[in-house]
Amino acid sequence: MADIPSDRERTDVEDAIMRATYRALRERGYADLTMRAIAEEYGKTTAAIHYHYDTKDDLLVAFLEYLLDRFLTHVHDVETTDPEARLDDLLDGLLVEREDDYDLIVALLEMRAQAPYHESIREQLARNDEYLRYLLRTVIADGVDRGVFDDVDPETAAGTLLTIVNGARTRFVVLDDSDVLHLARDAADAYVEDILEAE
Amino acid sequence: MADIPSDRERTDVEDAIMRATYRALRERGYADLTMRAIAEEYGKTTAAIHYHYDTKDDLLVAFLEYLLDRFLTHVHDVETTDPEARLDDLLDGLLVEREDDYDLIVALLEMRAQAPYHESIREQLARNDEYLRYLLRTVIADGVDRGVFDDVDPETAAGTLLTIVNGARTRFVVLDDSDVLHLARDAADAYVEDILEAE
Incomplete structure (x- = not known):
């Protein structure tokens, strides 16, 4: 899809x-x-x-695609098919590896806040959200299939993890303290531990 | 404090x-x-x-205080001392009851995104974050003391719940779909269930 x-x-x-x-x-x-x-x-x-x-909006839409492509290239380079390890890599890429990107994360939050007034940007941000959700959902579904994760709903689990990612970045902008990213990484980890099937 | x-x-x-x-x-x-x-x-x-x-910044700082006061008045009116019920009320107030406030939540996200450029607004947003964290931490600590919740760190648990709240609101702005608030409410609920001491 x-x-x-x-x-x-x-x-x-x-x-x-x-x-x-x-x-x-x-x-x-x-x-x-x-x-x-x-x-x-x-x-x-x-x-x-x-x-x-x-227009500037056209350029920003292209830029949001570019950021998504960069992230995809990064995660595709990771050569593991273990669902837990892949999920860890995705969450590291979305949270831990962002701590030096304060200025970029501020700019992205500005775009998010402007989304309701710029339809093409809003649509592209929604596509980025959907694609990240797809990546998370796919790896979780794979883990459920293999019996690594409990029988959770992959869509719900992916949405929850993406909510944690977005919340961490928003608080990072206001508090300018990378502790919030690490707290969120720990929270995401606790969530993953929670859905891990006990061996 | x-x-x-x-x-x-x-x-x-x-x-x-x-x-x-x-x-x-x-x-x-x-x-x-x-x-x-x-x-x-x-x-x-x-x-x-x-x-x-x-200045407009002075007014916005006062407005952020006003929003916090309104929330505090609302939660202080709730007459229960049961930690689980009070935590539920707080999370309802921060998430579920916000679904008709799309325009206000957009405006608040704009303020968050502008925070790095407006020191007084950034400080007030940080104070609001701190106060909400204090409310959550206090009720969780009370629950830990009473043996209702597991022996979790109240500060960490409060930060996690606030990360979920912020993430839900940020995604709500981009996706304009109150499902993200309900998903986040369910995620917060799952987290609370998880730290609830089994009777």
Whole structure:
């Protein structure tokens, strides 16, 4: 049921613009993310950006796809098929490995908060949420099938874990303390332990 | 250790301005929350607002205190001392009873996302988080003392529940589907069941 996140491969140029957007977001924040700021990071004119992305919203939608792709590449590189280990890797990638990404997480929360006013961004954020839920659900369902996890509903378990991830990131923005990410990682771990079938 | 949320009682005038802010936020959203918009809801001039709140940030800090006070009044009215029932009430108040407050929750997420750029708002949001954590921690500690709950660390348990609350609200903004609040309520419930001492 999960679509491939982007319909087509990004070109090298588009990839370079995405990396420039990434740097601009981290260095200047969402409020100062103008096409000009991205062009400066990219080292070309704003026209060169507009050739690929008509509006800032178009660019942000592409950027959200790019972030999802990066995460997918990262988790696909992990070569284990053990459901518990794969679930651990996913949760590490969503929580622990984010602690140095404060500025990016702030920018993402700004996009989430703006979602109700920007339909295309809202849709892409919902797709990202759906895809992450799909990843979690798949590994949990695999674990249930293999008898590693209790007979839980994979959709519910995936939603619960994603709620913990989102809550940790939101509190991280306000409290600026990576302890909240580690607390959430422990809570997710306790949840996973809880659904692990006793051997 | 928890301070009383506001240092002094609000006057009737300040209370009326807070109610006007509440209506303005729900009807126009955070981006259109100008002093003029609040004055229109209040039925007086912007000068009448500025007499009490110099800046929009001052007003938003007061508004965050007001929301916390409202919640505290609500939970203090509940007349039960049973830890499990009180914890249920708190979680209902933070999750289930919020499902008709979509516009307000969007506005609050916007404030959270803006927190890194507005020190006074960030501090007040952190105080609200701390106070809610205090409420949860106190009831859990009481339950541990009475042998109703397992010997969990109340601070950790409170942080976990607040992470679930924040995650549910963040996903609610993007997905605009109150199912995420109910899923989170179920997850919180499962957590509470898990720490309940078997009788």
